[in-house]
Amino acid sequence: xxxxxxxxxxxxxxxLGNRQRFLKRARGELKRSIKEKIRTGKIADADAEHAVPxxxxxxxxxxxxxxxxxxxxxxxxxxxxxxxxxDRIPKPSGGAGGSGKAAGDSQETEDDFRFVxxxxxxxxxxxxxxxLPDMVxxxxxxxxxxxxxxxxxxxxxxxxxxxxxxxxxxxYGRRIALGRPKQEEVDAIMxxxxxxEAETKPVAATLQRLAGLRxxxxxxxxxxxxxxxxxxxxxxxxxxxxxxxxNANAVMFCLxxxxxxxxxxxxxxxxxxxxxxxxxxxRRYERIDxxxxxxxxxAREVDEETFFYSTQSGGTVVxxxxxxxxxxxxxxxxxxDWNIYAAQASDGDNFANxxxxxxxxxxxxxxxxxxxxxxxEIIDERESHIFGSTDNGTSLWRSYRMVGNKWPNFQMTRIAxxxxxxxxxxELFSRDSNLRKLxxxxx
Amino acid sequence: MDAAIxxxxxxTDSDWDFAKLSxxxxxxxxxxxxxxxxxxxxxxxxxxxxxxxxxxYSSVGMPLMYRHWSFGKHFxxxxxxxxxxxxxxxxxxxxxxxxxxxxxxxxxxxALQAVVTAHAAFGHNHFFKNNYLFRQWTDAGAIxxxxxxxxxxxxxxxxxxxxxxxxxxLDAAHALxxxxxxxxxxxxxxxxxxxxxxxxxxxxxxERTYNDLWRTLPTPKNEEEAEEADHGAAERKKxxxxxxxxxxxxxEKNSLVLEPWQREILRIVRVIAQYFYPQRQTQxxxxxxxxFVHYTIMNALYDKGMINEGAMLEVLQNHxxxxxxxxxxxxxxxxxxxxxxxxxxxRDICRIATDPTDEDRDWFPDIAGNxxxxxTLLDAWANHRDESFILQYLSPALIRKWRMFVxxxxxxxxxxxxxxxxxxxxxxxxxxxxxxxxxIGMSRPDIQIVDVDLLGDRHLRLEHKVxxxxxxxxxxxxxxxxxxxxxxxxxxxxxGVDAETxxxxxxxxxNQITD
Numbered sequence: 001x002x003x004x005x006x007x008x009x010x011x012x013x014x015x016l017g018n019r020q021r022f023l024k025r026a027r028g029e030l031k032r033s034i035k036e037k038i039r040t041g042k043i044a045d046a047d048a049e050h051a052v053p054x055x056x057x058x059x060x061x062x063x064x065x066x067x068x069x070x071x072x073x074x075x076x077x078x079x080x081x082x083x084x085x086x087d088r089i090p091k092p093s094g095g096a097g098g099s100g101k102a103a104g105d106s107q108e109t110e111d112d113f114r115f116v117x118x119x120x121x122x123x124x125x126x127x128x129x130x131x132l133p134d135m136v137x138x139x140x141x142x143x144x145x146x147x148x149x150x151x152x153x154x155x156x157x158x159x160x161x162x163x164x165x166x167x168x169x170x171x172y173g174r175r176i177a178l179g180r181p182k183q184e185e186v187d188a189i190m191x192x193x194x195x196x197e198a199e200t201k202p203v204a205a206t207l208q209r210l211a212g213l214r215x216x217x218x219x220x221x222x223x224x225x226x227x228x229x230x231x232x233x234x235x236x237x238x239x240x241x242x243x244x245x246x247n248a249n250a251v252m253f254c255l256x257x258x259x260x261x262x263x264x265x266x267x268x269x270x271x272x273x274x275x276x277x278x279x280x281x282x283r284r285y286e287r288i289d290x291x292x293x294x295x296x297x298x299a300r301e302v303d304e305e306t307f308f309y310s311t312q313s314g315g316t317v318v319x320x321x322x323x324x325x326x327x328x329x330x331x332x333x334x335x336x337d338w339n340i341y342a343a344q345a346s347d348g349d350n351f352a353n354x355x356x357x358x359x360x361x362x363x364x365x366x367x368x369x370x371x372x373x374x375x376x377e378i379i380d381e382r383e384s385h386i387f388g389s390t391d392n393g394t395s396l397w398r399s400y401r402m403v404g405n406k407w408p409n410f411q412m413t414r415i416a417x418x419x420x421x422x423x424x425x426x427e428l429f430s431r432d433s434n435l436r437k438l439x440x441x442x443x
Numbered sequence: 444m445d446a447a448i449x450x451x452x453x454x455t456d457s458d459w460d461f462a463k464l465s466x467x468x469x470x471x472x473x474x475x476x477x478x479x480x481x482x483x484x485x486x487x488x489x490x491x492x493x494x495x496x497x498x499x500y501s502s503v504g505m506p507l508m509y510r511h512w513s514f515g516k517h518f519x520x521x522x523x524x525x526x527x528x529x530x531x532x533x534x535x536x537x538x539x540x541x542x543x544x545x546x547x548x549x550x551x552x553x554a555l556q557a558v559v560t561a562h563a564a565f566g567h568n569h570f571f572k573n574n575y576l577f578r579q580w581t582d583a584g585a586i587x588x589x590x591x592x593x594x595x596x597x598x599x600x601x602x603x604x605x606x607x608x609x610x611x612x613l614d615a616a617h618a619l620x621x622x623x624x625x626x627x628x629x630x631x632x633x634x635x636x637x638x639x640x641x642x643x644x645x646x647x648x649x650e651r652t653y654n655d656l657w658r659t660l661p662t663p664k665n666e667e668e669a670e671e672a673d674h675g676a677a678e679r680k681k682x683x684x685x686x687x688x689x690x691x692x693x694x695e696k697n698s699l700v701l702e703p704w705q706r707e708i709l710r711i712v713r714v715i716a717q718y719f720y721p722q723r724q725t726q727x728x729x730x731x732x733x734x735f736v737h738y739t740i741m742n743a744l745y746d747k748g749m750i751n752e753g754a755m756l757e758v759l760q761n762h763x764x765x766x767x768x769x770x771x772x773x774x775x776x777x778x779x780x781x782x783x784x785x786x787x788x789x790r791d792i793c794r795i796a797t798d799p800t801d802e803d804r805d806w807f808p809d810i811a812g813n814x815x816x817x818x819t820l821l822d823a824w825a826n827h828r829d830e831s832f833i834l835q836y837l838s839p840a841l842i843r844k845w846r847m848f849v850x851x852x853x854x855x856x857x858x859x860x861x862x863x864x865x866x867x868x869x870x871x872x873x874x875x876x877x878x879x880x881x882x883i884g885m886s887r888p889d890i891q892i893v894d895v896d897l898l899g900d901r902h903l904r905l906e907h908k909v910x911x912x913x914x915x916x917x918x919x920x921x922x923x924x925x926x927x928x929x930x931x932x933x934x935x936x937x938x939g940v941d942a943e944t945x946x947x948x949x950x951x952x953x954n955q956i957t958d
Contacts, residue, residue, distance in 0.1 A: 002468050002486040002564070003542075004461055007495060008549055014498040015518045021606070022515030054519070061513055062618050062922035064888045064907075064915055071912035073852045076877040078779060079770025080848040080864055087861040089850070115519045 022059070023121060029055035030117070034125040038275055039268055042304050043254075043290060046275045047282055050122050054113040126275070148240035157237025170234035180227040181220040189217045250285040250371075251333045252278060255321045255344040258294045258312055262347055266378045267308060270345035273376050273421050277343045280425065285339065291328055295321035297351065301328060316349045318396060319357040326365055335369045342370055348377045348394035355399035362400075367407045374424045375400055375412040453749050457552040457757075464488070467557045468564070474743045475565040479736065480817055483568040484543040484583065488560070491546045496532045497521050499546060503719070504536050506544060507590050509597040509711070511613050537563035539571040539722070541583040554754040558761060561740040566733025573825045574728070576721035586718060593711040600704050612705050615926035616691060616712035622890055623691035623716040646703045679896065686891040686906070689713070690927070693892050699901065700932030709930070724828045724883055731785015732824050738762060738786070768845075779877075788832075791841045792819055802839055829881035837877065839870045849876045854912070888915060890937070901933040908942040914949070915939070921956045928953040 023030060033052040083089075117125075153166055196202070196210045254274050256262070262270075281288050292307035293299055296314030299321040325342065333340060350358070367373065377397055397414075404410045413424040453470055454463045468488070475481045491499070501518035502508035525532060534551055538544040545563045547556055571577050601609045616623075680686070687693040694701070695709040722729065741762075745755045768783035769775040792810070795803045796819045799811035810819050823832060842865045849862040849872060863869030863876070879885055894904040905927075907915065920937070928935045936952035 002465070002488050004464060005487065005489045006461075007489045007491045007546075010495070012494055014495070015501055015515060017510045018501065018512060018515030018518060020515070021510060021512035021610070022519070024606075025512040025610075054516075059512070059516055060919075060922065061614075062919040062926070063621055064890055064923055065919050066886075066888055066913045067916040070854050070914040071910075072854070073911065073913070074862065074876045074879070075850045075852060076779070076847055076873060076880060077771035077850055078768060078845045078847055079772065079776075080846040081770075081772075083848055083861045083864060085861055085864050085866075085869060088858045089861070090858045113520070113523065115523055 023117075026055035026057075026059050027125070029057055031125045031128060034117070034122055038126060039271060043271070043275050043278050044282075044288070046126065047119065047123070047279055049116050049119055051114040051116050054115060123279075147243050149243040151239050151241040153236040154239040155236065157239070161237040163236045163238045166236040167230065167234050170236065171230045174231060174234060175227065175229070178227045179223070180229075181223055186217065186220050186224070189213055189220065193217065249287045249289070249337065250281050250339040250341060251289040251291060251329075252281055253291050253293060253325050253328075253340070253342040254307065255293050255295070255325065255342065255346075256307065257296070257316055257318070257321075257346040257349065258307075259296045259316045259349065260311075260313055261316075261349055262378075266345075266347060269378050269415060269418065269421070270376070271308060272418055273345055273374075273415075273424070274343055276421060276425060277341065277374065281341060289333070289338075291325075293321050293324050293328075295324070299324040315351055317351045317354050318346065319354050319361055322358060322361045322366060326361070329369055340370045342366070342373045344373070344375045346375075346377060346396065348379070348396050350394065350396040352395075355395040358396070359399045359403055362403045362410070363406065367403065367410060371409065373407075373410045375410070376421065376424055377412070377414045379414050379416050381416040451747065451749050452751055453557070453744070454553045454754070455751060457554065457754075459551070459553040459556050463553055464556060464560070467553075468560055470744060470749055471557065471561050471565065471740055474740050475561070475569075475736065478743065479739065480821060481565055481569040481736070482572060483565060484541045484572050486545060486564045486568065487542045488545050488547055488564060490549050492549050493525070493532055496536070496546065496548060497525060499536055500532075503715075504538065505590055506538065506587070507594050509594045509613075510601075511617070512610065513617065535559040535563045537567040537571075538586075539567075539577060539581060539583050539718075540586050543568040543571065543583075544587075552757065554750070554757040555761060557744070557750070557754075558737050558741060558758050562733045562737035565740070566736035567729060569736070570725070570729050570732045570824055573821070574721070574725060574828075575826055576724060576828055580721050581718050589714065593715070596707060596711065600708065604704065609708065611929065612708045613712070615930050616709050618923045618926040619690050619694075620712060620716045621887055623689055623713040624720045625689050625692070625717065626720075626884055627688070680894060683895065683897075685895070686893045688889075688891045690890070690892060690905075691716075694927070694930045697895075697897070698931055699897070701930065705930075720883075721828075724830070724881075727781045727785040727788075727829045727881060728824065728827060728832050729785075730782045731787075731789050732820075734762075734766060734782050734786040735789035735820070770846075787841055787844070788836055789820060791838055792816065792823065792836055794840075795838060800840070806838060807836075830878045833881060834875060834878040837874045839865075842870055842873055847873050847877070849873055885910070888913070889942075901931075903927070903931050903933065903935045905935065905937040907937055907939045909939050909948055910942045912941075920951065924951065924953050925956055 030052060033055075034050060037050050037052070038046050153163060193210065193213050196206055196213070199206060202210070252274075256267075256270055278288065278290065290304070292302050292304055294302055294307050294312070295316075295318065296312050297317045297320065298314070301324060302310075321344075329335065329340060362373070377394070397412075400410075400412050404412050411424045413420065415421055415424075453467045468486075475483070497518060499506070500521045501514045503514075508514065532548065534548055534555055536546040538546075543564065545560070545568075547559055551559060571581075571583060577583070597609060597613075683693075683697060691709050691713040695706045695713065698706070701709070741750070741755070741758045744750045750758075766780070766783040766786050768780045793816040795807055795811050796813050796816040799807070804811045813819065823836060827835065846865055848864040849869070851860045851862040853860075863872040865873065889908040889910065891906055891908075892903065893906045895901060924935055924937060934953055936950060936954075938950045939948040940946070941948055
């Protein structure tokens with residue numbers, strides 16, 4: 001007698017530990033893949049699963065193996081049709097490939113072998129050199145919380161969710177409509193029958209009355225049986241909809257200087273900066289629009305592709321971007337309905353007197369509209385120790401300092417490396433609880 | 444419904460349930476034991492899902508295994524191939540253990556479950572229990588306990604010494620798995636749990652009572668030097684049992700830099716490699732035996748009226764997929780299908796035993812026409828491995844049926860040469876060439892440890908016997924040498940020596956390998 005064991009309900013993911021070890025092993029290469037994905041992909045797509053090529057470095061499993069193109073081998077093959085002993089067959093020009101196939105080791109090609117990294121794994125890799133505090137990492141990875149919210153009534157549900165009031169109302173209406181005899185009516189008839197029966201000498205009229213009453217009672221009782229007090233069709237359940245928290249919209253403005261001085265490295269850093277802000281917003285808001293504004297000496301709203309990849313020559317007038325942003329806000333994103341976030345990346349160049357104008361624009365019109373304004377100035381790694389913490393710098397930097405001093409939700413920093421991006425958001429993440437309140441204002 | 448049919452049908456539809464499985468198992472067992480005379484371990488049939496089958500794939504088919512990144516990598520490969528629909532999953536996996544564990548896929552139809560039960564729970568199971576290689580080299584009763592021990596031991600090492608340290612040892616050990624088996628002499632038995640426990644306690648005691656002061660005691664130098672002078676190279680080798688083919692065994696016992704826990708890990712990898720070694724030598728026979736058994740049993744069930752035509756057709760369709768062998772020029776051809784070759788050889792042996800031709804009487808005087816194919820097969824299954832089995836039983840009739848030919852492939856020439864075809868002159872040559880191709884000892888590079896001077900520079904010398912001019916792939920050779928160096932701790936070198944002439948073909952030292 002065999003013993004049968006049903007293993008199907010055993011804990012799944014038996015090889016999860018092996019997967020984690022593998023990802024750890026290939027971390028460097030996977031990180032490069034993810035970085036490349038984020039660099040070439042859309043900002044909003046960063047926060048998702050990604051298929052990545054199988055890493056080859058560091059994941060080889062060497063062993064002593066015979067090299068394919070050496071020595072003498074005999075292959076025994078089935079299906080001879082015309083060959084005679086002594087026939088010669090030229091080798092295919094591929095050389096090693098041909099003999100490899102004949103030898104029977106079908107090697108899988110690693111070229112286009114891709115596997116899927118989960119969202120958590122992608123974010124882990126993305127966060128790695130941003131040096132985010134653990135608390136923040138955890139917050140960003142957290143999926144938007146849903147809270148069940150009352151949303152009317154449903155005909156189906158669990159017994160615990162029965163809405164008694166609504167059920168009874170339906171029942172009452174149905175009973176009236178179908179004319180279900182009430183208990184009092186039945187009681188009254190039964191009482192009258194009882195009194196009539198109590199009479200010792202009933203006259204004919206009484207007997208007739210009694211028979212009539214009995215017939216009526218029987219009729220009533222039949223009706224009461226047919227028309228139940230509560231019918232399954234009366235029953236209503238409370239209905240709940242999952243509601244993301246908080247329920248509000250946000251728009252994120254990405255402003256970037258695209259003049260010639262912004263090279264590949266600068267744009268790459270800027271992109272990570274934008275992705276990070278987007279991740280933060282995505283957690284907070286149900287819907288996020290992203291607006292890309294690029295500028296040289298004139299500013300224009302463009303799509304993401306153009307924003308990061310097309311080049312444009314010209315001078316640098318930062319205020320044009322701010323004006324464009326202001327125009328778009330007025331046109332499409334009224335600040336009473338939208339939470340407005342702005343992220344600006346630049347190398348600090350600006351046209352001579354324009355910085356003053358930027359300050360005025362920010363101070364008077366833009367900052368009152370914005371939840372948060374983050375500015376990063378991307379500097380050369382060699383300069384980073386000179387400019388590190390001093391207030392010296394470009395005219396734009398000095399002017400923005402004034403805005404920063406006045407508005408607490410204006411943050412700015414100079415960065416040369418990815419690890420320096422986070423401080424500009426520091427306020428954003430630490431004031432999380434305050435923002436939660438702010439975030440819900442535009443319900 | 445069932446009661447209305449006065450038939451002996453075990454099942455009528457394609458859905459399975461445990462009652463049907465059990466009924467079918469008993470019917471199969473009756474035929475397997477009474478008719479075929481199979482002798483099996485008790486069976487434990489486990490139903491698993493596709494996901495669990497993939498898990499089993501990636502841990503070399505074992506129900507439990509220690510953790511290592513390479514298993515994660517294999518899982519990703521298998522899962523990807525499966526999801527893309529490039530490869531179906533096996534219907535079953537069977538484990539050489541006592542009781543014999545057979546995994547059945549939940550998605551199999553009832554007819555398939557019957558085939559799989561006959562194939563794995565009786566065919567493979569009988570082979571595991573009776574074949575001499577498995578009897579001598581594996582301990583079916585102990586393997587699951589041993590794996591349990593291996594898994595928890597390595598997990599404990601990871602906790603104590605960190606993931607990286609354990610991973611480094613496992614990586615190096617895995618690289619040497621092919622050279623971690625005893626091919627010629629019987630390995631020591633798996634030590635019992637009790638012995639291992641004792642060993643561990645001893646080690647822990649030594650660790651607890653370790654005193655660094657002892658290390659500072661001056662060693663009696665003169666005596667040592669005198670001793671060293673006495674030891675000639677020959678005596679030195681004899682003491683270390685050199686040459687040694689089992690590289691991991693040597694490193695485990697003699698490495699001067701390994702900690703006790705690292706040695707235990709090498710031992711675990713070595714024991715698992717040894718456990719799988721018989722399976723690699725008996726692929727054709729093992730699958731041939733199982734396929735023959737399921738074919739015979741399913742036909743017997745059909746003849747007895749226990750399965751209906753529909754089920755039988757499904758069985759035959761699956762069976763013919765399994766034993767499909769495309770010709771060498773077919774795009775689907777990759778190699779000789781061990782199921783097909785094994786099954787055809789078993790059938791051929793039946794034919795020779797019961798209905799021999801004159802040719803068979805010439806070639807197989809001792810079995811031709813003996814009339815008892817059951818006993819002939821049981822004997823072959825018990826006493827051969829692929830190489831000897833083919834050398835003994837591949838008949839000219841089968842060579843003609845398969846139209847086999849030998850293609851000589853010399854790397855230095857620009858053409859292949861057809862060396863032999865299925866004619867009088869070719870039969871025995873084809874037979875021995877095919878047998879040789881299943882000889883693992885021949886197809887695996889032969890690498891042995893030949894010398895080390897433990898009291899001198901401790902340079903570990905390996906020798907690769909180059910057969911037929913087959914050299915090693917240089918990239919993987921260097922990486923593997925680096926792994927050996929990390930386990931040995933001192934310089935390692937590998938010399939390639941021609942097996943026939945003894946001429947030195949190459950020499951590679953770990954000192955020459957840079958990152």
